[in-house]
Amino acid sequence: MSEPNASSASPSTNLAEIKDLSVSFITDAGSIKAVDGVSFTIPRGTVVGVVGESGSGKSVTARSIIKLLPETATTSGAVMLSKRDGTGELDVLSLSGEDLQRMRGSEAAMVFQEPNSVLNPVYTIGWQIEEGLRAHGMKDKKQLRAKAIDILKKVGIPDAETRVDYYPHQFSGGQKQRIVIAMALVLNPGLILADEPTTALDVTVQAEILDLLRLAKDEFGASVLIITHNMGVIADLADQVVVMYRGHVVEQGDVEQVFYHPNHDYTKRLLASVPRIGQQLVVRDLDGRAIEREDDWRDQPIAVEAKGLTITYPGHLMQPDFVAVDGIDFTIRRSEVLGLVGESGSGKSTTGRAIAGLQKVSGGSLKVLGVEMNGVKERDFKPKRADIGFVFQDPGSSFNPLMTIAQNVAEPLIVHGKYRDVAEAREYVGDLLEMVQLPRVYMNRFPHELSGGQRQRASLARALALKPSLLIADEPTSALDVSVQAKVLELFKRLQAEIGFACLFITHDLAVVDMLADRVMVMHKGRIVEHGDTEDIMQHPQDPYTRKLLASLPVPDPREQRAHREQLHALLAQG
Known part of the structure; x- marks a missing residue:
């Protein structure tokens, strides 16, 4: 007896076919069409990259393939998924109940963007991997555990026999993403749907995850649909x-055709927005003249000076102290942009917070605008706080959601006594928003009513409200789409040239640093491993860690990226 909704046709060359798919959502404001007439195929044994910016409909399209949409969604068109064993195909949008449950995991599985939203903190990762196997009929406890250990080994989790009993909080971000991929692979599905699987990861970890998805295709024989806004990831992985x-789908084709001969203007804009090593960022005025700083930063006085700076977090529950920053030396001159690069846990954000007076210094010396921070009292440093601006990585969490944009931007002005209230500061706040290219009408909106790029501009306006002489920018563009990132970086460079503030720009993206920074400082495990002029570091890196960072950065060119990947594997083989 044939399975419901499955045809008995011979195996197609395509694993999945999306035909004229449309998805609408019912909201209080009426019906909103998120996907409109999308059609494309996923051939067997290939990686298809779906690329586009936030709101383009790419995640909704991927979720439709396994019918993982909320009840408010209405769909039309067809999603045909060929069964892995070649016995026919499933009309996914017509599946329900047990048929849908059987299909998910065994025929197609999803890897979500944020592993913390998938992994249950109260269950071991072994139990969570076994859960999918149990749902598909496997009951033997020894067999379940053996399967979980085996898949953890395959996705590169060290000491899998022991760590199968660990909880999610005992793994790093990259390891948690590997576990989520293991959960998708354990039932050996024909299709893996990966939704922005590398967005929040360091470049070296991102390269490892891309290798793992390549393994899903080569060793497990799965097709992969990867959703991303990173054209470098597409160049690295997609066929x-x-x-x-x-x-809408505005362009589709093989990877070389889309990268080297794009037809649609939007594709061309996406490719042009991607930051690349060696690409200079030049901002111009209305007459087309390049905007440059009036004075050479090398001749300016020192704004920040660290000598043997050490920052230690005390251990808890018999754990030893953790040295986050280990005896580093550096300076930042007025009107200079110093790029601070490193992976998560390298100590770069801790360094930035110490400069802003948000983190205590444990040892050595750190002078910020003439104030020694080691042992400083708040009453001595408070007058200097008005001279320091801070742009946070996630403006959504740094803004008060109950306050309007005007109230949020005006807050430091009121705290430091420049204005009595928001009404008095309103004209100046409007000027600040126009300076960061946001219309004045945005003053009355709340943070959730702005896009990510607009919130980041408002965050920059707030950081510059008191006309600081020192700005600390902590990963200010990491969560933005490439075209929005390009606009924010251009705005940042323009304001820095016009105002001339000293800046510590913290990021893990070397291409962004190359566009903005005068000098680069590379941190690894709390220490500075390389420090010098941006061009020298980017073109002639001396430290193996810097070379590994550069080789891990995906470039938006399929041919160049292949050579790049081989270089990275050679560096990793050297240890």
Whole structure:
């Protein structure tokens, strides 16, 4: 007896076919169409990259393939998924109940963007991997555990026999993403749907995850649909590319055709927005003249000076103290941009917070605008706080959601006594928003009513409200789409040239640093491993860690990226 909704046709060359798919959502404001007439195929044994910016409909399209949509969604069109064993195909949108449950995991599985939203903190990762196997009929406890250990080994989790009993909080971000991929692979599905699987990861960890998805295709024989806004990731992994914009497919083809001969203007804009090593960022005025700083930063006085700076976090529950920053030396001159690069846990954000007076100094010396921070009392440092601006990585969490944009931006002005209230500061706040290219009408909106890029601009306006002489920018563009990131970086460079503030720009993206920074400082495990002029470090890196960082950065060029990947594997082989 044939399975419901499955045909008995011979195996197709395509694993999945999306035909004229449309998805709408019912909201209080009426029906909103998120996906409009999308059609493309996923051939067997290939990686298809769906690329587009936030709101393009790419995640909704991927979720439709396994019918993982909320009840408010209405769909039309068809999603045909060929069964892995070649016995026919499933009409996914017509599946329900047990048929849908059987299909998920065994025929197609999803890897979500944020592993913390998938992994249950109260269960071991072994139990969570076994849960999928139990749902598909496996009951033997020894067999379940053996399967979980085996898949953890395959995705590169060290000491899998022991760590199968660990909880999610005992793993790093990259390891948690590997575990989520293991959960998707354990039932050996024919299709892996990976939704922005590398967005929040360091470049070296990102390279490892991309290798793992490549393994899913080569060793497990799965097709992979990867959703991303990173064109470098697409160049590294994809065989075919689908470009989405405002719910429509605007271009599709093999990876070389899309990268080297793009047809649609949107694809061309996406490719042009990607930061690359060696690409200079030049901002111009209305007459087309390049905007440059009036004075050479090398001749300016020192704004920040660290000598043997050490920052230690005390241990708890018999754990030893953790040295986050280990005896580093550096300076930042007025009107200079110093790029601070390193992976998560390298100590770069801790360094930035110490400069802003948000983290105590444990040892050595740190002078900020003439104030020694080692042992400083708040009453002595408070007058200097008005001279320091801070741009946070996630403006959504740094803004008060109950306050309007005007109230949020005006807050430091009121705290430091420049204005009595928001009404008095309103004209100046409007000027600040226009300076960061946001219309004055945005003053009355709340943070959730702005896009990510607009919130980041408002965050920059707030940081510059008191006209600081020192700005600390902590990963200010890491969560933005590439075209929005390009606009924010251009705005940042323009304001820095016009105002001339000293800046510590913290990031893990070397291409962004190359566009903005005068000098680069590379941190690894609390220490500075390389320090010098940006061009020298980027073109002639001396430290193996810096070379590994550069080789891990995916470039938006498929041919160049292949050579790049081989270089990275050679560096890793050397240890």
